[in-house]
Amino acid sequence: MTDIDKIRKLVDEVKHLLSTMLAEPQVDDRIKEVLDEKMATIKKLATDVRQNLKKMEQNYEQSRISSSRITI
Structure with missing residues (x-):
């Protein structure tokens, strides 16, 4: 499972927790803790993911520069 898939799954779980919190008159502290953990x-x-994308972008730029040097 990729990090993006994990984020997607966690976001769905957070949505469910928020719905539960809104539906209950008194919010359980444990639900708040779980929500905070999932958000973290x-x-x-x-x-x-951002760091990996930056690395990919840098590698792409390096390979593009290297290939342009070869063609010159």
Whole structure:
């Protein structure tokens, strides 16, 4: 499962938790804790995805520069 798939799954779980919180008159502290944990995990995974995309972009630029040097 990719990080993006994990984020998608966690977002669905967060939506469900938020719906549960809105439906209940008194919100359980455990639900808030679980929600905070899932949000923190989403943020970490999103940071990892951003870093990987940056690396891919840099590698692409390097390969493009290298291939342009070969053709010159």
